[in-house]
Amino acid sequence: MGERCCAAVLRVLVLQAAWALAGGQVRYSVPEEAKAGTVVGRLAQDLGLEAGEAEARRLRLVAQGRRASVEVSGASGALLVSSRLDREELCGKSAPCALRLEVLLERPLRVFHVQLEVTDINDNAPVFPAARKNLSIAELSALGSRFPLEGASDADIGANAQLTYTLSPSEHFSLDLQKSNERNLVPELVLMKSLDRETVPVHRLVLTATDGGRPSLTGTMELVISVLDANDNAPQFNQSVYKVQLAESASVGTLVTRVNATDPDLGTNSQVTYAASSFIPPSGRDVISVNPNTGEIHLTEALDFEEVSIFDFRIEATDKGTPPLSGHCSVELEVLDVNDNAPEVWVTSLSVPVPEDASVGTVVALLSVSDRDSGENGRVRCWVWPASPFGLEATFAGSYSLVLREALDRERVSEYEVEVRAEDGGAPALRASRGLRVPVSDVNDNAPAFAQAVYTVLARENNAAGAELARLWARDPDEAGNGRVSYSLWDGGVGVGGGGAAGSSPGGGWRPASSYVSVDAESGRLWALQPLDYEELQVLQFEVRAVDAGEPPLSGNATVQLFVLDENDNAPALLPPAGSAPEAGAVAAPEAAAMALAGEGSVSGTLWAWATWGAPAGQVVAKIRAVDADSGYNAWLRYELWEPRGKGPFRVGLYSGEVSTARALDEADGPRQRLLIVVRDHGEPARSATATLSVSLLEAAEAALAAGSSSSSSLSRSAAAAELGPGAASAATNVWLVVAICAVSSLFLLAVVLYGASRWAPRAAVLSGPGPTTLVCASEVGSWSYSQRHSRSLCVTDGAAKSDLMVFSPNFPPPPPAPAAKDTQPEPSALLDTVSVNTLLVFYPYPTFCPSRCAGSAGIQAPFPWPENVECLTSA
Incomplete structure (x- = not known):
């Protein structure tokens, strides 16, 4: 396709050159931006030169004031593009764009004028004065408002420079083109919908300019439309209600919360200040404060859940626009309970003293317990310390009864210090207590009790009448009249008998104890009414009754065992010899009385005994028998040989009273020995009695006869036989000797049996x-x-x-x-x-x-x- 374009261009140029030569001037046309080397025209041929002549005659362009963009090829004589041709640079907006060139041909010198027209191509896009255009439009601008815009320019000419404008889609703006002259269009921005800066603060649009070239070129300009703020928005809080929970223990200055209100406006229209109002309760005005700039709410006073648990107030946010607008929100401050109140215990009723015989379940006191806290902090648990004998019973919420759980005993505990303790359920728990003094009133429920069931009283005989023997005391733990004890002797069934038994009298018969002793009704002292005689009365047993003054009276008894202690008031009394007849009485010996020991004593008559001549030492001649009505040491007798003193033929056993030979008897001792024996007790002072013993010294035959007759006759008969003549005695010797041998043998056997029995008997x-x-x-x-x-x-x-x-x-x-x-x-x-x-x-x-x-x-x-x-x- 490019080759076709080049061919078409060449044809145009050839036609123009032919036209120029015909007119006497060579004219060429070349499009701008042709590449270097592009043949503009066959200049040598168009000037009528032969082939090779252009080089020979040195065909060249005359230099111009500005750099030429074409040159003549020396070999071919063609006019070639030597450098970039930019029509806009060469001619600007002029049309047509023709360059006048002078071509010099030497040998011979000849000047030719060549006109080179640079044709426009659409090589320049529309250009706006700036790539970005900032506009400011008030957000309250009326609909239909127009805002002129600066158009674009195009360096091209003709159709390549004819511009059209388009605007990027927008619901708020549209583009309207106005002709400023026949050639130029002026774009205008028209407001189609109200602006809201808070919704769209900046609108970004693109304005596009398109030229009429083929292909067309475009240029763009960004329109940045800033919406100017108007105070059309009130401050808005991010929450309509702020709910805050704060413990009542929060300190002053604590941040409660921070409210935040925003105003979508700008500048002073968005600057917000805060204020609090509408406090419920009104006391909340003193509890919080609001920072007007930051919206922070702080505590200014301590909280108390028990006084106010919830504070409600409103916060108003106001901007600084003209006129100012405001917004509102509510703040609900809930005060959380803290266990800062201890339980409280009140005694509403107290019934004291409590009788000690009060039944179990008796209500002693009514109590009221409360806690100002709430929830677990206000849930109170109560108990009594010590746990017995009282307890708590809940009657209804917060009310308790202090009741008796165990039987009382005033004598054990006369008064109770009861402590009612309360503890709430907080963490940590708080406690409170209330002390109660509960006295126990006395009931006569205790009988007087003696310290001993049996009192043993020792009293010496011969005491003075009215002497205090003992002091009895019965304890009655009751108080006042219930514990006031009186004492009395109880004679019922207590008596004395004869025969030396306890409480007996020599005359026999029963005698009441009250005839011997008396007890003081108040002090319990035991008095002797008469002197006591141990020989008459050794033991007196009676009862003392203690009776309290309660209603009904209660009593207790104690047994008194009065032991009379012996005094040495009886002198020893001599007994007649064993086996003596009544007529063998003692004969008075006046000389014995003169020899009695110093002190009170008794004197007995003369006793008779015999001994054989030649009797060995230690042979018992006689035995002095004595008795003392006293007892103990006072009745413990000892025997002393008072006369003859020195080395006499006889001696007396100190405690046995046996008179035995101290040595062998001989004729020098005489036919008869007179012994004075003193019997003395161990009392203080000692009392004594004296006995005179007359010992006759006989021959062996006479002694045997005397021994035989002593078993069947009295001492008096033996003494009479001793006075008989020797003849009569010799006649009866054989008979009495047999009898004596039998008697001695019998006595010896009896002594052996008794000794064995006493030796082997259990002690x-x-x-x-x-x-x-x-x-x-x-x-x-x-x-x-x-x-x-x-x-x-x-x-x-x-x-x-x-x-x-x-x-x-x-x-x-x-x-x-x-x-x-x-x-x-x-x-x-x-x-x-x-x-x-x-x-x-x-x-x-x-x-x-x-x-x-x-x-x-x-x-x-x-x-x-x-x-x-x-x-x-x-x-x-």
Whole structure:
């Protein structure tokens, strides 16, 4: 297709050249932008030159003032394009574009004028003055408003420069072309729809200019249309309602929230300020503050959920446009509860004191418990401390009853300090407490009780009438009249009997205890109404009753065992010889009275005994028997040979009273020995009695006769036989000798049997069990027991000296004939068993010690800790 174009162009040029030559001037036409080397025309031929002549005659172009874009080929003489031809550069908008060339031909010199017309091609697109055109249009501009635009230009000419305009599609703008003259069109921008800067702040359109060439070329220009803002938009919040939750513990200055309002306008039209209004409740005005520039809301006062839990207020945002526009939103501030309130406990009713016999379930107090917090923070748990004897029962929400859960005992606890504790369910939990003082009123529910069921009282005999024996005390834990105790003797069924039993009198018969003792009704002191005589009364048992002053009165009993302690007020009394007849009474010896020991004593008559000549040392001649109505040491007798003193033929056993020969008897001792024996007790001061023993010294035959007759006759008859003449005595010697041998043999066998029985008998049987008053003495001469009414040998042994020990096991009176009141009298066997164990009295022969509580009780000593139930008293 290009070749065809070139051929057509050449034909045109040839025709023009032919026309020019015909007119006397050569004319050529060449299109612009032809390539270098393109043959414009056959200049040599058109000038009429022969072939080769153009080179010979030097055919050339005359240089012009501007660079020529064509040249003459020296060989062919053709006019060629030497460089780029730009019509717009050569001629601009002039039409036609003809270049006048001078062709010089030398030899001969000849000048030819050649006109070269450069034809236009559409090689230039339309060009706008600027690639981008900025326009500013107010967003409130009226519809149909026109905005002229600067058109494009095209360097081409003719149809190639005829422009048409088009506008990119837009719903707001259209293009209208106006002719400024016959050749130019002026485009105008027409507003077809109202602008909204907030919707589309900038419109970008493309204006296209198209020339009339073939092919056509186009040029474009971007239209940037900025919509000028108008204050046509009110500020808008991003939320219509702001809901904020804030703990009531938030400190002052805490950021509550930040509201944000936007204004799509520009400049001052979009500058927003904030303000708060419409507070519900009105107190919220003082709680928060709003920053007018940033919209930040801060706390200005502390929150209190218990006062206000929700604050509602409005925030207004106003722009700075003219006129100013505003927008609104609501803020809902919810205050979250914090466990900042401890539970509160109130006592609405208190019923005190509480009787100690109040039944379980009795309501003592009514309480009200509350907590100003809410939810778990306000849920309260209550309990009582200590847990007993009271408890809590919920009556309805927030109300409790303090009730009795266990029986009360005022004597154990007279007053309770009760603490009602409450704890809420917060984290951490808060606690509160309320103390209650609950006194317990007394009820007479306790009988007086003695410290001991059995009181053991020791009193010396011969005490003064009115002496205080003991002080009894019964405890009643009740108070006031219920605990006020009065004491009295209870004589019902308690008496005394004869025969030396406890509470007996020599005359026999029952005597009430009130005849011996009296008790003070208020203090419980036990007084002696008369002097006591141990020989008359050793043990007195009675009961003391303690009665309170309650309604009804209650009582308690205690048994008092009064042991009378022996005084050495009886001197030893000599007993007649064993087996003596009534007529063998003692004969008074006035000289014995003169020889009595200093102090009060008793004097007995003369006793008779015999001994054989030549009797070896140690032979028992006689035995002095004596008894002392006292007991213990006071009744422990010792025998002393007062006359003759020195180395007499006889001696007396210190504790046995046996008179035996100290050496072998001889005729120098005479036919008769008179012995003065003093019997003395161990009392303080000691009392004594004297006995005169007349010992006749006989021959062996006479002694045998005397021994035989002593088994069937009295001492007086033996003494009479001793006065008989020697003849009569010799006649009866054989008879009495046989009798004496039999009697001695019998006595020896009996002694052996008794000694074996006492030797092998169990010792426990001797000392166990209650029995009559028994005195057990151990001394350097052996051990033996003594009673006022009978004696029993325990053991006879020789050994090293040891301290004396006396054990007193008291008897107890038999049960009285009258029935015991209220079944308080124990069984006799049980009473004997109990008292025999609990009332062991031990005496030492030498003063050792007495418990501190019995200081000053002379004569009552114990070598071991004093029993708690034994009281030490001395006579006044």
